[in-house]
Amino acid sequence: QKEVEQDPGPLSVPEGAIVSLNCTYSNSAFQYFMWYRQYSRKGPELLMYTYSSGNKEDGRFTAQVDKSSKYISLFIRDSQPSDSATYLCAMSSQGAQKLVFGQGTRLTINP
């Protein structure tokens, strides 16, 4: 069993839809949770960074962490075609060190 599980998709939704991306994990020591966005032929770009449980909002993006269920989510409101990318969850028990990544979900927003 992988430490971090993420549905690889692909996921295709119409423009303006609310998108929900999810990861589950098995290591209860994880405390730092990140979402990265990766465009084709580019490196991962940090979107959200949260510590421990709770919600964090940044513009159209909301990150949610439920440590009791070992489940994290990223919500994208009013999705745009420019949001089309692969979204990677990542987590760590040691701050920014030793990140463990999910497989990534490929998202397409259709105009």
Add this chain to the structure above:
Amino acid sequence: SAVISQKPSRDICQRGTSLTIQCQVDSQVTMMFWYRQQPGQSLTLIATANQGSEATYESGFVIDKFPISRPNLTFSTLTVSNMSPEDSSIYLCSVTTGESNQPQHFGDGTRLSIL
């Protein structure tokens, strides 16, 4: 955040040869890391590049295959040695600035194909 430049951006190499990938940052950083992203797969940490000392390798990766240098706080290299087609992958450099709980930021990677 720091600007991270990787060279080369891509290369095609013959099996049995070695390639050195450079990672240059425009400011001093605390930590530098090297990852591998195989086709259709997620990122796997190869090693943490330590300034002035030997890199710390993750399970499954060894120094003879992936020697790493970090001579200062803004530069690191990863060498992929004695390459085989299984080494075809994207190699990514990442950095953190400030305290150890700061998130990692990535370069755009080196796309390596082995014939």
